[in-house]
Amino acid sequence: MLFRLLVKPLLARPLLARPLLAGLTALWLLLGPALPARAEFSLPPLPYAATALEPAIDATTMTIHHDRHHGAYVSNLNGQIAANPALADLSLDALQGKISAFPLAVRNNGGGHWNHSQFWAVLAPEGQGGTPSSELLAAINKNFGSLEAMQSQFNQAAAARFGSGWAWLIRKADGSLAITSTANQDNPLMDLPGIERGVPLLGLDVWEHAYYLKYQNRRPDYIKAWWSLVNWNEVNGRWAKAGVGV
Numbered sequence: 001m002l003f004r005l006l007v008k009p010l011l012a013r014p015l016l017a018r019p020l021l022a023g024l025t026a027l028w029l030l031l032g033p034a035l036p037a038r039a040e041f042s043l044p045p046l047p048y049a050a051t052a053l054e055p056a057i058d059a060t061t062m063t064i065h066h067d068r069h070h071g072a073y074v075s076n077l078n079g080q081i082a083a084n085p086a087l088a089d090l091s092l093d094a095l096q097g098k099i100s101a102f103p104l105a106v107r108n109n110g111g112g113h114w115n116h117s118q119f120w121a122v123l124a125p126e127g128q129g130g131t132p133s134s135e136l137l138a139a140i141n142k143n144f145g146s147l148e149a150m151q152s153q154f155n156q157a158a159a160a161r162f163g164s165g166w167a168w169l170i171r172k173a174d175g176s177l178a179i180t181s182t183a184n185q186d187n188p189l190m191d192l193p194g195i196e197r198g199v200p201l202l203g204l205d206v207w208e209h210a211y212y213l214k215y216q217n218r219r220p221d222y223i224k225a226w227w228s229l230v231n232w233n234e235v236n237g238r239w240a241k242a243g244v245g246v
């Protein structure tokens with residue numbers, strides 16, 4: 001309809017059509033090279049309903065956390081592509097290990113996107129997340145003494161993180177497991193000073209936006225309830241993929 005009403009009459013008049021086509025061509029030549037060469041980063045959908053993690057995490061918190069907070073990290077990261085063309089050649093995973101080459105806005109939003117993407121994946125409705133595999137459990141016992149000792153150390157790291165940040169169970173390059181914590185939206189994949197690096201197997205968001213509606217200032221209660229949601233099946237897969245035995 002638009003073509004018939006607007007463009008077709010112009011093309012029927014060569015004197016008008018030529019400048020129109022020349023103008024469109026010039027516009028394309030001007031803007032084309034500035035367009036990002038890759039598809040933009042996108043917000044992954046929650047792998048379960050927003051209500052699925054209740055009562056440990058309420059649906060309102062889940063919806064706001066995913067749609068608005070994670071959504072903002074994704075859109076802000078996309079807003080950085082034009083000013084940082086190197087982003088066009090990197091996957092979200094690869095970006096983490098090269099984050100020191102980018103400005104703070106990419107670090108914060110690229111980290112926020114990666115961290116939250118893993119966060120939804122390592123959670124499951126209560127009773128549906130399975131248990132640690134025998135291989136992972138053996139590694140936990142070897143490194144921490146017991147599953148309970150690992151959880152206790154993890155809880156301390158999560159509770160002690162001042163302000164906003166994350167607690168992590170990671171597999172280090174030497175194959176050992178460790179508990180660590182990062183500030184803001186940093187993570188253990190980032191090539192930044194002061195970060196204990198490793199492959200994250202399990203990460204807990206301790207930003208207030210993750211728990212404040214239900215728990216207010218009771219972060220330890222949120223941490224305790226969160227353990228009932230851990231998707232061990234996913235964590236087992238991350239452990240296996242991270243290179244056990246190599």
Ligand SMILES: [Fe+2]
Nearest residue numbers: 069205207210
């Ligand atoms: Fe968050």
